[in-house]
Amino acid sequence: MCRLVAITSDTPVSPMTALNALDVMREGHDGSGVGLFLRDLGGPLEEMKDEPILSGIFTEPGIKRLDSYMINMGFLTKYKITIKVPKVPPPGVPRRDMYLIRAYEYPEEWEELSREEKEARLVGIRLTLQEMGRENKDMIVFSFWPDTIMIKEIGDPLAVGKYLELGNEKLNARIIMAQGRQNTNYAIDLYACHPFFIQGFSTMTNGENTAFVPIRQYLRSRAEPGYTGFYSDSEVFVHILHYTLKHLGLGVEAYKHVITPLQDGDLESHPNGEFLKHLKRTCRKLIIDGPNCVIGVLPDNTMFMAQDRKKLRPGVVGGNPGTYVFSSEVCGLDYILPDRDKASDFQPMHLDTAVVNPDRREVSICRQMQRLPRLH
């Protein structure tokens, strides 16, 4: 079982805080990998909220190919955070040439483009770079999106963090998601490390999605180029989230109705029963199964946690106005916020989605039996 921790805070936090929290929960992960997602960035990148940031791992030839590709596309480097790595990596961590975090200026001809078109093109570039990297095994690209940094590496989370000097003052963010990986079904592949990302949406999961294969088949046929990869059975969670909000135009409170719909008896008495019945039927292929605790972030920096239908995984949300932490174990939360009001900690149950809005004032709970907000 993997370990998860996510922080949303008014003041930027170092990713090492999250990695230390993972270390507190270390019985639950085998040090086979770590994934970090940073959003609402602080430090020097705070000034570049709209510029897309490319995060990935490159070899020397890979970086040359990247540069020629990006120059060709008309992208100019605006800022980069250099990660200097010592010559000898810690045990279990592979030696890499370069970890890249680089903000680009949009090509001039993109200025006229609509937001949707820009977003679609950014996904296209990320997929192309991933494909190029797979061909020559010289690039691994995690994200290419404004105000977003992703770092993933094989190895013990804390050891990787220290090795990459993630405590450096340039690297901090108001939203951090981190996963300590427990390798299970699938071979260790960096693309299989959580969190997963598509167009501003990101999720990480603690569990096993036993309905993975039919869901993957369905997502692949949705004519959305970003629904690809599927290196992990948990990757579909972010795609379903994207599909629910972007394609169906629903809110985060509907997400749980898609992945774990109510049973028919409950739908009968639900104020939105008719609508939810249709949602359940039409999105039947997106129903997840197995034990899962999903933590996610929306493009507007809303953070949430939802559980599987039977609530077979742990998960807790706690904090004070201004800072909230989502964690798979209470000890992770205790490490980051020892002085919070523990009485208001909340463990979402099988019908709940715990949501912290971008203003970070409170944890609001959407229960599946409640009326949905009016559709726009």
Next chain:
Amino acid sequence: MQTNAEITASTLSIKDLPWQIAWSMEKCTLCGSCTAVCPVNAIEPAVFRKRTVEAAINASLRPVSGFKIYYGVRQRTDPAYRCVGCGMCAMVCPNDAIMPYRSDEPDKLRFHLNRGGQAQRRGGRRNSPGGLLDQIKFTRISMLTDPALDAGRHEFELRTLLGRILPPEENMKRLREHGWIPPVREIYPLIIGGMSFGALSPTMWEGLQMGIAYLNEEMGMPVRISTGEGGCPPRLLRSRFLRYVILQIASGYFGWDEIIHAIPEMKVDPCAIEIKYGQGAKPGDGGLLMWHKVNRLIAAIRGVPMGVNLPSPPTHQTKYSIEEAVAKMIQSMSMAWRFRVPVYPKISGTSTALAVLNNLTRNPYAAGLAIDGEDGGTGAAYNVSLDHMGHPIASCLRDCYLNLVQLGQQNEIPLFAGGGIGKSGNLAANAAALIMLGASGVQVGKYVMQAAAGCLGSETGRCNICNIGLCPKGITSQDPRLYRRLDPEDVAQRIVDMYVSFDTELRKIVAPLGRSTSLPIGMSDALGISDKAAADRLRISYVV
């Protein structure tokens, strides 16, 4: 005693028959039950004469020859009265004095079952036991990260959808704009397939309907039953129980005059309309109800004269192509119930199933596709059709599902598979395998007759006389002397037993796979088989 047995080209001895009656003179009480119950008069009371020779101890006296007679049971060898192996004689014998045994070698009878040029017809299904479905195993047991699900205590959602599902975006749009959204029924994935009123006896039909009503109303299991092509009793058409019934229309349109006229008086809509284009047991052949079974009641419900053979044409006569037939029939039937009832075709398994399916994907009114494989049963068909025609269900269904996946319509047109499910008794395992290969649900008929009414038929040529109305259990007979043997209450009780135990077994299969929130349709990663070629063909794991 026959002293001068005729020996001709067609003379058969008991040795030449597939079933031989063993009768014990020591045990027999001469009660006559066996000869009375034999549905085909294969045994008859007989008088046997036996020579006796009595030799005295005193050698000077000459041995005396005499004659004795005894009474017993004789097996007839005329093909018209051949033993069908049903074993009713053994069932009724108070002393276990009689039993049919299968011949130790292939029979010679098979070469003579065409007297007068009449090819053999029978009921039952393909005489070939076992099959691929029994070889499929569920191999993806969720061991590493899962707390195991509890089949007995956890909540399971094992229902399926019958009806056309729109793509989510389109459905949302129509919901907003109050457009027409195709009707969808949420049902139990094990459907009782089409067995007509006529093919089945009134008591069997009544028992099935009672069982279904009980399952729905007392057990909360939304089980549905197809009528088959034979209409529907008028009172059922006008009752609230019609919602549990799938009305079938086939090329003979039997009973549809009654149904159409009942529409204005229907209290509820039927579950769905099934348009039968083909049947797995006899692909390319229409339905057949032989004259033996067309009595007054059947004739009245079907709207035909009594005592005539009722062969439905192989095709829907008013149409000239399957595309046209499917499109027009679906539209007419939808219109009859004002687009409130799902309408779907049923075809026999065939290598051309994909063509039909592709037509359906472009037809916005098509509510699904039922495919009946080669092991499907029938009340009456030519033996050659039963044994040699048709397509196995597994690969046919799988191809169709993967085709839908490619089109991105795998949640839009549900596929229902039938034909040989539970043939070896493994109902839940076979059904689950087909669901994981891509079926939204399965249809069973023969299994229901065996489990709920004690059908004696087998895939090794036992009984199989459903066609001539002599069913010794009264399941497929229209003769009151026979069907009174079947108590509808017992049938209803057994249907409930069958469904409740099936449900438990299905949970016992899906729980270890980590599935409970939805029916695992298309979860092919859970399946494995030790036959490499089959694994490749079905695109499942090869496991040894």
